[in-house]
Amino acid sequence: MPPPTPDHPDMPKGKAAADVQPAWIYTVPVRSLCEFSARRGDLDRRFTPSATALEGQQGQAAVTARRGTDYESEVALEGFHGPLRVRGRADGYDGRRRCLEEIKTLRVHADDIADNRRHLHWAQLETYGALFCRARGLTELDLALVYVDASTMSETVLRQRVSAADLEAAFCARCDLFLDWARQEAAHRTARDSGLAQLPFPPGEFRPGQRGLAEAVYRAAVNQRCLLAQAPTGIGKTIGTLFPLLRAMPNQKIDKIGYLTNKGSGRFTALDALTSLRDAMPGRALRVLVLASREQACEHPEKACHPDSCPLARGFHDRLPAARAEAVAAGWLDAPAQRQIALRHGICPYYLGQELLRWTDVVVGDVFHAFDPNGQLFGLAQALDWRIALLVDEAHNLVERARQMHSAALGLGQVRTALAGAPATLRPVLQRLLLEFNGMLEAQAGNDQAGDYQSFDSVPDSLSQALQTMNAALGDHLQRQPLTTGPLLNFYFEALRLQRAFDRFGPHSVFDIQRMEAVADARASGGAEATLSIRNVVPAPFLRPRFLACHSVTLFSATLGSQAYARDLLGLPEGSGWIDVAPPFPAEHLCVRVADDLSTRYPHRGATLDALVDLVARQYGEHPGNYLAFFSSFDYLEQAADRLAARHPALSLWRQSRAMGEAARQDFLARFVESGRGIGFAVLGGVFAEGVDLPGSRLIGAFITTLGLPPVTPVQAQFRLRLDALFGAGHGYADLVPGLQKVVQAAGRVLRTPQDRGWLWLMDDRYLRPEVARLLPTWWGVGVSQSPAPSTSPLTVSG
Ligand code: SF4
Numbered sequence: 001m002p003p004p005t006p007d008h009p010d011m012p013k014g015k016a017a018a019d020v021q022p023a024w025i026y027t028v029p030v031r032s033l034c035e036f037s038a039r040r041g042d043l044d045r046r047f048t049p050s051a052t053a054l055e056g057q058q059g060q061a062a063v064t065a066r067r068g069t070d071y072e073s074e075v076a077l078e079g080f081h082g083p084l085r086v087r088g089r090a091d092g093y094d095g096r097r098r099c100l101e102e103i104k105t106l107r108v109h110a111d112d113i114a115d116n117r118r119h120l121h122w123a124q125l126e127t128y129g130a131l132f133c134r135a136r137g138l139t140e141l142d143l144a145l146v147y148v149d150a151s152t153m154s155e156t157v158l159r160q161r162v163s164a165a166d167l168e169a170a171f172c173a174r175c176d177l178f179l180d181w182a183r184q185e186a187a188h189r190t191a192r193d194s195g196l197a198q199l200p201f202p203p204g205e206f207r208p209g210q211r212g213l214a215e216a217v218y219r220a221a222v223n224q225r226c227l228l229a230q231a232p233t234g235i236g237k238t239i240g241t242l243f244p245l246l247r248a249m250p251n252q253k254i255d256k257i258g259y260l261t262n263k264g265s266g267r268f269t270a271l272d273a274l275t276s277l278r279d280a281m282p283g284r285a286l287r288v289l290v291l292a293s294r295e296q297a298c299e300h301p302e303k304a305c306h307p308d309s310c311p312l313a314r315g316f317h318d319r320l321p322a323a324r325a326e327a328v329a330a331g332w333l334d335a336p337a338q339r340q341i342a343l344r345h346g347i348c349p350y351y352l353g354q355e356l357l358r359w360t361d362v363v364v365g366d367v368f369h370a371f372d373p374n375g376q377l378f379g380l381a382q383a384l385d386w387r388i389a390l391l392v393d394e395a396h397n398l399v400e401r402a403r404q405m406h407s408a409a410l411g412l413g414q415v416r417t418a419l420a421g422a423p424a425t426l427r428p429v430l431q432r433l434l435l436e437f438n439g440m441l442e443a444q445a446g447n448d449q450a451g452d453y454q455s456f457d458s459v460p461d462s463l464s465q466a467l468q469t470m471n472a473a474l475g476d477h478l479q480r481q482p483l484t485t486g487p488l489l490n491f492y493f494e495a496l497r498l499q500r501a502f503d504r505f506g507p508h509s510v511f512d513i514q515r516m517e518a519v520a521d522a523r524a525s526g527g528a529e530a531t532l533s534i535r536n537v538v539p540a541p542f543l544r545p546r547f548l549a550c551h552s553v554t555l556f557s558a559t560l561g562s563q564a565y566a567r568d569l570l571g572l573p574e575g576s577g578w579i580d581v582a583p584p585f586p587a588e589h590l591c592v593r594v595a596d597d598l599s600t601r602y603p604h605r606g607a608t609l610d611a612l613v614d615l616v617a618r619q620y621g622e623h624p625g626n627y628l629a630f631f632s633s634f635d636y637l638e639q640a641a642d643r644l645a646a647r648h649p650a651l652s653l654w655r656q657s658r659a660m661g662e663a664a665r666q667d668f669l670a671r672f673v674e675s676g677r678g679i680g681f682a683v684l685g686g687v688f689a690e691g692v693d694l695p696g697s698r699l700i701g702a703f704i705t706t707l708g709l710p711p712v713t714p715v716q717a718q719f720r721l722r723l724d725a726l727f728g729a730g731h732g733y734a735d736l737v738p739g740l741q742k743v744v745q746a747a748g749r750v751l752r753t754p755q756d757r758g759w760l761w762l763m764d765d766r767y768l769r770p771e772v773a774r775l776l777p778t779w780w781g782v783g784v785s786q787s788p789a790p791s792t793s794p795l796t797v798s799g
Pocket residue numbers: 294297298299300301303304305306310311312313348349350351
């Protein structure tokens with residue numbers, strides 16, 4: 001449900017217009033009105049198979065096609081009740097039968113729909129009916145709930161004749177239940193917009209470069225565009241993007257801002273910035289919500305989300321109104337605040353957070369919520385017609401995150417395990433899927449060139465049908481015998497995910513089979529292990545419609561790679577802006593050096609290891625302090641650390657290890673004390689290469705002993721081929737651009753404030769190649785004005 005829209009400016013002007021319709025202060029969609037007024041009782045999230053959006057559209061089209069040419073589809077309706085404007089679209093009106101229809105496509109039998117869900121469907125239809133009778137001047141009307149079977153497209157129709165008077169009475173009762181809430185929401189929106197219109201920049205002054213960034217974000221919001229913003233560390237990106245977007249909120253009628261991160265650590269920075277902005281705002285009428293995952297917010301991870309299992313699901317909807325009222329009054333809804341309020345009212349914190357998403361102004365959460373097919377923020381914004389603006393932090397990670405969201409895989413072992421535990425009714429469909437799977441494996445084995453990996457141009461129809469049939473049968477089974485957790489349910493979810501990926505397969509993705517070393521289970525059942533995958537390579541076709549649907553989206557990072565890379569891979573709409581903000585400190589604060597006679601290529605590593613560690617030791621000896629040294633792999637890291645320890649035993653060093661828990665990570669970082677001395681060894685792209693803040697003398701330099709290129713694997717080769725086919729060769733989209741993004745991220749650990757100074761060693765001769773140098777920040781000066789290497793040193797000084 002949208003926050004209040006005090007939309008008087010849109011009203012018809014003048015006395016005549018005021019006579020036509022009442023002065024309304026709040027607009028509510030029919031669905032929201034009904035959910036608010038009709039939901040009672042327990043929370044019950046027991047799994048029931050649901051139709052996909054595509055199946056929903058197909059169901060609606062099938063019904064419409066059967067009704068005749070005079071059938072009215074998508075009937076727009078609107079009505080008023082005091083200061084409330086209610087609007088929505090009824091699915092269809094059959095004029096010959098004088099029947100208004102609500103069409104629901106199902107993966108379950110109509111008889112199996114839970115009472116509370118059916119009750120909600122009727123509430124919606126009755127509300128549409130009341131608005132329809134008003135609009136057409138009817139005294140009575142037939143209402144029909146049309147349930148369409150997603151597999152067969154057959155209809156189950158529940159029909160009743162209702163008088164307009166009864167519909168009107170029910171409509172008024174629903175609106176009355178909502179009115180107090182609407183009034184306080186409208187008052188909040190007015191206070192919020194008034195406060196934001198006067199919002200001052202909290203620290204008083206912009207940092208260098210921050211103003212330019214803020215102006216660009218503001219312009220993007222006003223022009224309803226997307227913006228790519230590359231801005232170095234130390235500029236204050238979080239507040240520099242939040243401030244202008246909050247200022248744009250009132251005049252752009254933005255309902256919600258989503259501040260989305262790719263890694264969890266950015267959320268704390270966002271909350272700090274929002275705290276200072278909210279404190280600086282007259283009236284502080286800004287609601288901020290942290291949207292957590294179920295894993296983060298669940299109080300009973302061992303239980304399931306229904307009243308027979310979890311006490312916090314019992315009576316959830318009965319106690320929700322009081323909790324919701326307390327939460328919106330509090331306004332600041334980080335995870336601890338949500339938890340406290342939820343437990344005080346005896347309800348689930350996670351589902352309270354889901355509800356509060358409807359009533360908040362700023363949402364802080366993961367990019368998943370906006371860009372995943374199941375993302376709640378985007379889904380609700382579409383359903384409830386919100387105007388949303390997004391800020392995407394650490395946006396250089398979005399390509400990889402979005403690829404994961406649109407990829408899917410299923411293992412042969414998973415199918416075998418499901419078959420072994422399946423009831424007799426499911427065995428034939430699982431066996432058929434297994435047969436198809438094995439057929440793919442045989443095709444792959446018969447290809448001498450393929451080795452353990454093969455990609456295919458298309459998904460065989462027989463495989464796709466076998467998967468679809470199995471999913472339909474499993475869905476029916478789970479409907480009859482509901483599960484809330486367990487391997488069969490997990491298998492079903494992964495199989496459904498693969499089916500959807502099959503349905504959307506195209507040039508943006510690779511379909512492949514990869515045979516793996518036989519695992520114990522597979523050996524026991526006498527078969528090989530292999531995985532069928534749809535791997536998304538270019539998420540642009542999935543993301544672009546989302547960018548277009550938002551009021552504005554700003555993607556920002558210290559390193560977006562090339563502008564073309566971000567546009568091509570993410571699918572930004574034409575007309576999207578670009579800003580590359582200069583660093584907030586003089587370039588000479590970072591002394592960038594290239595070791596141009598060192599090669600860190602895999603075959604050369606043994607030969608250059610002594611020179612590499614000697615160089616590290618020399619830099620340390622000349623400028624003692626804390627350093628980070630980044631390597632392409634743990635193996636390389638270990639070799640270098642051992643060699644440094646052997647050749648320079650007095651030098652203090654500590655290492656990142658493969659399985660580091662939170663405590664070990666903190667210990668690693670704790671060694672970077674003010675004015676400390678030593679070298680931390682870490683892997684590029686790992687937890688210490690991004691989001692680590694060690695200002696001042698806690699870190700004075702970094703050694704980067706790799707270009708960050710991905711290992712050469714069959715999958716990687718396939719990605720390169722696909723990207724070359726789509727965008728032409730020589731762009732570096734498969735390796736160089738993402739590799740150097742990691743390099744720039746890691747280098748960004750050195751200067752954290754405008755006062756910091758430090759050293760950066762790029763330890764590989766390839767850094768001087770033009771195609772590499774052009775992807776590095778220009779202010780590093782690499783490849784621009786190289787000083788000649790001293791005759792006694794293998795080094796080139798470039799900054
Ligand atoms: S507490 Fe956990 S198990 Fe209970 S309803 Fe909430 S998410 Fe589900």
